[in-house]
Amino acid sequence: MKKQREKEILSLLVDRRRIEVTELSALLGVSQVTIRKDLDQLEKMHLIRRVHGFAELSSEDDINSRLAWHYEEKTKIAEKAAELIQDGDTVFIENGSCCALAALTIARTKKNVTIVTNSAFIADYIRPEANGQIVLLGGIYQKESQCLVGPMIRDCIMNYHVKYCMIGTDGWSEKTGFTNKDQMRAQAVRDMSASAEQIVILTESEKFNAAGTVPLNLSRHQVSVLTDSEIPDDIRKKLTEQQIEIITA
């Protein structure tokens, strides 16, 4: 299968954080030159960083390194998300690795789409590819996540009303619904959602295993979940009972 080896390299890196070129070459049974070409590719996609003799994941809690985890599923989810968008649309995209990939896919495949986001990471990430407008919402800059939070978000978002707001999550449970790690970011999500007709949650099915700490409380909105096909049937059933639409990529 195409790119199979690149995925293996990624999952090895997710485990080990740092591997020598020589070791990769031995492990995967191909020449070092081949490995280097793969690594060059992965570096172009910002998934890894190269140093003399090694390859390593970008940096600890960077979105880039989170992208390496379950990259294939995320790619599929992002492609499906892009299908929701038409040329010329405006869409809200919140912070998170799935969202970043979705934004990139939209920027690459659609024409003249305005992407409104509270993520400085995403703005920079799609910068080289975007042909439409990028709008960054103002706020307090969270240094680790590179996203913007705080009351300014609400002031900024009032200038817009859109159909789709794409958001990430770090967990789910039947009681809490979708969750998040951070109060400030959760509030940013709510503020952005308030000016959108429909919330689309982008997440790998694995996240359904456990809930995070801060419930997003999105119950008043029309919510869809866009996830991979591995989502278990029982969870699928529970989500449907809660009037949440499920789209699988």
Add this chain to the structure above:
Amino acid sequence: MKKQREKEILSLLVDRRRIEVTELSALLGVSQVTIRKDLDQLEKMHLIRRVHGFAELSSEDDINSRLAWHYEEKTKIAEKAAELIQDGDTVFIENGSCCALAALTIARTKKNVTIVTNSAFIADYIRPEANGQIVLLGGIYQKESQCLVGPMIRDCIMNYHVKYCMIGTDGWSEKTGFTNKDQMRAQAVRDMSASAEQIVILTESEKFNAAGTVPLNLSRHQVSVLTDSEIPDDIRKKLTEQQIEIITA
């Protein structure tokens, strides 16, 4: 003199964009290893990028590469700018290479300073060093300059009122005053200035040689210029006649 050689490397790079390690070594009469150590240093400062066998400036119209040009003067100007700020202050900083250095210097040397900026570049640039808060103003994201413009800036800035607003410029003449290349960014400067008591323009004296295309029209504000000591006497005189204070670094 300390770091003399690094400066020479920089100015060579500004001319040529791309030089081999071997050539640098021959030109400056030191070993390749020494050159490599210098280049490692410069890369740490984000002034250059290294590729196998070469060193090159970051990328064409990136702020990083503009930093390499007159780096020494800019450093001095940035240090002087930082002296204006006290621990705990809030300061506006606009986009531009001098401003980026000033923001970095403030972040490094002051405690708990809130930096409010319309430059996503600066937010990211000072991210690792900042101990205080960074606030990014919302707006349309200009892809090349990574700064934010448009009417949203005004909405965001209304939440603040500060003493100093630090801005860059690309030129000056007696008739136009300070200028800029871009209407949108000029308006962002005006909007930010409106909530500040004093405008501080950070610029190398070289910029006084010619005016750009878009006048900033700052005449209603108290304006200071922070520049290097090479500013010619006649210009110094003209600025003083226009009630513009001159601070030399």
Add this chain to the structure above:
DNA sequence: GTATATATGTTTCATTCGTAACTTTTTGGA
């Protein structure tokens, strides 16, 4: 003034790097 540390620069060497030319595998028509 001398000794001790610290920064700067050099030499050497095994290892890694990118490029080019060549081989194998996949792909997509006729």
Add this chain to the structure above:
DNA sequence: TCCAAAAAGTTACGAATGAAACATATATAC
């Protein structure tokens, strides 16, 4: 089914790299 073009992988090699051990200059303390 077969063939040509494109993609993926390999081999080979000179040049560039980082690390370590050593040398020299500069600063700091006593």
